[in-house]
Structure formats: structure tokens, C-alpha cells
Amino acid sequence: MVKQDEDRDALAEKLILANQELAFQNEEKEKRASELAVANLELEFQNETKEKLAGELIIANHELAFQNQEKEKRAAELVAANKELQLFLNISSHDLQEPLRKIQMAASRIETSDYLALSEKGRVHFVKMQEAALSMQTLIEDLLTYARTNSDERKFENIDLGIIIDEVLDELKDTIEERNAVIEVIEICEANVIHFQFRQLIHNIISNALKFSIPGKPPHIRISADLKPGNACLNDQLKQDLEYCHIRIADNGIGFEPIYREKIFEVFQRLYGRETYKGTGIGLAIAKRIVENHDGCITATGELNKGATFDIYIPTLKKPQHG
Amino acid sequence: MDSSQLIVLLADDDASDRTNFTDALEESRIKTVVHAVKDGVELMEYLKKEDTPVPHILFLDLNMPMKNGLACLKEIRSMDKLKDVAVAIYSTSSYEKDIEDTFQYGANVYIKKPTDFDTLKKVLYKVLSAAYVYREPPFSIENFLLKL
Structure with a gap:
């Protein structure tokens, strides 16, 4: 009997324990369930946000596609406009040259046959007329050169800049002698350039240096060219990780006010009167265009009466050797 | 016709250019017979006629109406x-x-019309006195454009 009671008690105790365990498990389950509900809510919210973002992305993509289309359209328009401009320039330059050449030819015939028949005043006017015709001829030729300096004729070659400089100095031989100019070539390297365009570029800068000298002071021009990495060039327009050929042409001429350092590269910009310094105001614009055809950069620094320095940077298409 | 004379043909649509040309030839020391035509169509008709003497040299303007020089x-x-x-x-x-x-299509020399009469005379003298050279190959584009 006692044994039976004891057994019952033990069973009851077990049952109580089991119940307790069950209650605890239920509690846990409920806790999990509510946690799950919260997580579900969170997920739902995230999904909603994602959908909203996706929607926004689609709209943004459409916008971008549209902008791209517009850009392509503009680019095509620009190419067409440029072509037209080029054609217009070629035609008008040719059509301008033709009558001008005839004026010059007729004048030269009067000069050979009837010059002495002119009065003294008449002769002065006659010479003035010929000078004006000549400066118009130069202007048209310069404009033509400018118009034709495009990237169509890209034939790059690795060439020793010393060769190009020698060619230019030979072309300018007479002026150099006439002005007692000293040309100092300090250091020279190779560059990957369009030969005839680069000769034109160097020609324009050196002839500028010869032209804009201080009266009574022989021009002294220093030329150097060396290779250096973009990050050593002190020019923020250059790519830091490319190697550049840096050409520097410095003179002791009349220089310019520093505020004009960008302006001097624009077409028809002249800082000095025609009376003092001849020229058409296109030379440096051509120079800039040529440098841009080479994916390079040209800058001018100077001070009034303290000379001008032109720095040209042309990428070499090689990774820098050092730095 | 004197056999020492050079037969020169000029095709140029501009009357004053034709006059300058023939005047310059007249003043040169080279004996020439010049015939001038005023455009490309007239030039080709003239050349195709049976009795046209084959010229020693043809001066050909490029910019001409009807049929251009090229x-x-x-x-x-x-x-x-x-x-x-x-x-x-x-x-x-x-x-x-x-x-x-024009080089590619077989012209022999390229003359940019001069802007003064003296240069024109010099240019014509140089070209005519070398006319025989232009029949001799080889010929390169480097010396195609005439320089004085």
C-alpha cells in the first residue's frame, strides 16, 4: 500500500516536471513565433523598399538612355557642323585666293611695265596696295592651315625631336641671322608625333619667339625636351600615370601680361598692334590645335618684358619608367 | 612649224590668266607655239580632233566649269x-x-599659280626647259610640287 502511494507521488512529480517543461517549450515557441512575425514584417518592408528602388532604378535608366541618345545626337550634329565648317573654309579660302592672286598679278605687271609712269605719291600708294594684298594672302594661307590642321591626317611616328628642330631652324635661317638670334638646344628626346604637324607647331612657336623680341636685344631661345611621368609635370590637365614628353621653349622677348596666358591661344587674338609686330594672330591657335591632335597640352607663362615660356606635353604611350 | 618649237597647250577658264600665261611665254627665251582653251570640254574636243598636233606639254587648270582638270x-x-x-x-x-x-592620276608637275609676273616667267621657263624630263620615269611625289 505504502509502496503504491510512493509510486503515485513519484509519478505526479514527474508529471509536474513534464508539464513545466511543456509550458516552457510553449513559451519559447510563442517567443519564436513573435520573433518570426517581426522578421516577416522587416522582410516585407525590405521587399517594398527594394521594389521602390528597382522602380527608381528603371526610371533612372530610362533617363540615362535618353540622355545618351541626346548626347549621341549632339555629337553627330557637331561632327556634321564641323565638316560643313571645314568645307566652307576650304571653299571660301580658295575663292578668296583666286581674285586676290589676280590683284597681285595685275599689280606686278603694272610694276614691271608702268611703275616709272606713276607719280611719286602714286608709287607710295602702289606699294601700300601690294603690302596689303600680301598680308591678306598670308592671312588666307594661315586660315587654311588652321582649318586643315585636323585629326584626319593622323600618322604618328617616333621621331627624334632634334630632327624636327633642325628642320625648323633651317626654315627660319634668314630670320635667325637677321636678328642675331641665339638658339640653344639643351636636351632632346624622341616623341610620338605627326611629323609635319609637329614641325608646324615648333615653327610657329620659334618664329613667335623671334618676332616678339625686345627691340635692340637679340633673341635668345632655349629649347629642351625630356621624358617624365605625368605626376612630375606640375600640370593638372595631364594624366598622372602616363609618361609625357615635355618640350619647353623659352625666350627673352617682350613676354605678355600673365592675364593673357589663355587668350593668346585663341584665333585672331593679338596682344600688340599690327604696326609694331606683323602677323595674323593665328599662329598660336594652330599650335594649340596641333597639340590637341596629339592628346597633349600646351601652356604659356610669361611676364611683360621678361620673356615667354611655352610648355608642351605630349603623351609617349608608355608607362613611366620611374615615379 | 619650226621643229625646235615646243607645242604648248593651256586649259584655263580664266581669261586674264590665259593672257598672263601667253604674255609670259612670249617674253621667255624658249620658242613656243601656244594654243589655249577655256574649259575641260573644249580641251577634250580639241585633243580628239585628228589634225590636232600632240602637244609637248599641257598646262591644266583644275577648277574649270563643265569638266574639271582632274x-x-x-x-x-x-x-x-x-x-x-x-x-x-x-x-x-x-x-x-x-x-x-593629280599625282596619282599621272600628272608630271604641279604648279601653284604665282602671284607675280616675274615668278610666272621663271616658273614657265623652268618647266619648259625641263619638259623632256617629265617623260622619264621614275618620278616621286616629293618633287612633284614645283619649287623655284
Whole structure:
């Protein structure tokens, strides 16, 4: 009997324990369930946000596609406009040259046959007329050169800049002698350039240096060219990780006010009167265009009466050797 | 006709240019017989006539109405009778494309029309006194454009 009671008690105790365990498990389950509900809510919210973002992305993509289309359209328009401009320039330059050449030819015939028949005043006017015709001829030729300096004729070659400089100095031989100019070539390297365009570029800068000298002071021009990495060039327009050929042409001429350092590269910009310094105001614009055809950069620094320095940077298409 | 005379043909649509040309030849020391035509069509008609003497040298303007100089050049070089005639391009243009095209189609020398009469005389003298050279190959584009 006692044994039976004891057994019952033990069973009851077990049952109580089991119940307790069950209650605890239920509690846990409920806790999990509510946690799950919260997580579900969170997920739902995230999904909603994602959908909203996706929607926004689609709209943004459409916008971008549209902008791209517009850009392509503009680019095509620009190419067409440029072509037209080029054609217009070629035609008008040719059509301008033709009558001008005839004026010059007729004048030269009067000069050979009837010059002495002119009065003294008449002769002065006659010479003035010929000078004006000549400066118009130069202007048209310069404009033509400018118009034709495009990237169509890209034939790059690795060439020793010393060769190009020698060619230019030979072309300018007479002026150099006439002005007692000293040309100092300090250091020279190779560059990957369009030969005839680069000769034109160097020609324009050196002839500028010869032209804009201080009266009574022989021009002294220093030329150097060396290779250096973009990050050593002190020019923020250059790519830091490319190697550049840096050409520097410095003179002791009349220089310019520093505020004009960008302006001097624009077409028809002249800082000095025609009376003092001849020229058409296109030379440096051509120079800039040529440098841009080479994916390079040209800058001018100077001070009034303290000379001008032109720095040209042309990428070499090689990774820098050092730095 | 004196056999020592050079037969010169000029095709140029501009009357004053034709006058300058013939005047300059007259004043030169070289004996010439000049015939001038005023456009490409007239040029080709003249050249195709049976009794036309084959010229020693043809001065050919590029910018002409009806038929331009380049078209004439192509036609001339395809004709048996004329394929060896010396052709001097005589143009205001010194446009690289014109120089390359005319060189490619077999012109012998490229003259940019001078701006004064003395130079014109010098240019013509130089070209005429070298006319025989233009029949001798080889010939390169480097000395195609005439320089004094």
C-alpha cells in the first residue's frame, strides 16, 4: 500500500516536471513565433523598399538612355557642323585666293611695265596696295592651315625631336641671322608625333619667339625636351600615370601680361598692334590645335618684358619608367 | 612649224590668266607655239580632233566649269595618243588632296599659280626647259610640287 502511494507521488512529480517543461517549450515557441512575425514584417518592408528602388532604378535608366541618345545626337550634329565648317573654309579660302592672286598679278605687271609712269605719291600708294594684298594672302594661307590642321591626317611616328628642330631652324635661317638670334638646344628626346604637324607647331612657336623680341636685344631661345611621368609635370590637365614628353621653349622677348596666358591661344587674338609686330594672330591657335591632335597640352607663362615660356606635353604611350 | 618649237597647250577658264600665261611665254627665251582653251570640254574636243598636233606639254587648270582638270587628266591618261604627254597642273590651289590626286592620276608637275609676273616667267621657263624630263620615269611625289 505504502509502496503504491510512493509510486503515485513519484509519478505526479514527474508529471509536474513534464508539464513545466511543456509550458516552457510553449513559451519559447510563442517567443519564436513573435520573433518570426517581426522578421516577416522587416522582410516585407525590405521587399517594398527594394521594389521602390528597382522602380527608381528603371526610371533612372530610362533617363540615362535618353540622355545618351541626346548626347549621341549632339555629337553627330557637331561632327556634321564641323565638316560643313571645314568645307566652307576650304571653299571660301580658295575663292578668296583666286581674285586676290589676280590683284597681285595685275599689280606686278603694272610694276614691271608702268611703275616709272606713276607719280611719286602714286608709287607710295602702289606699294601700300601690294603690302596689303600680301598680308591678306598670308592671312588666307594661315586660315587654311588652321582649318586643315585636323585629326584626319593622323600618322604618328617616333621621331627624334632634334630632327624636327633642325628642320625648323633651317626654315627660319634668314630670320635667325637677321636678328642675331641665339638658339640653344639643351636636351632632346624622341616623341610620338605627326611629323609635319609637329614641325608646324615648333615653327610657329620659334618664329613667335623671334618676332616678339625686345627691340635692340637679340633673341635668345632655349629649347629642351625630356621624358617624365605625368605626376612630375606640375600640370593638372595631364594624366598622372602616363609618361609625357615635355618640350619647353623659352625666350627673352617682350613676354605678355600673365592675364593673357589663355587668350593668346585663341584665333585672331593679338596682344600688340599690327604696326609694331606683323602677323595674323593665328599662329598660336594652330599650335594649340596641333597639340590637341596629339592628346597633349600646351601652356604659356610669361611676364611683360621678361620673356615667354611655352610648355608642351605630349603623351609617349608608355608607362613611366620611374615615379 | 619650226621643229625646235615646243607645242604648248593651256586649259584655263580664266581669261586674264590665259593672257598672263601667253604674255609670259612670249617674253621667255624658249620658242613656243601656244594654243589655249577655256574649259575641260573644249580641251577634250580639241585633243580628239585628228589634225590636232600632240602637244609637248599641257598646262591644266583644275577648277574649270563643265569638266574639271582632274577629270580631263584621267581621260588623257587613258588615251593611247596622249598618255605620254607631259601634264603640268596649273592651279591656285595647293590643297594636299589636289596634289595627291593629280599625282596619282599621272600628272608630271604641279604648279601653284604665282602671284607675280616675274615668278610666272621663271616658273614657265623652268618647266619648259625641263619638259623632256617629265617623260622619264621614275618620278616621286616629293618633287612633284614645283619649287623655284
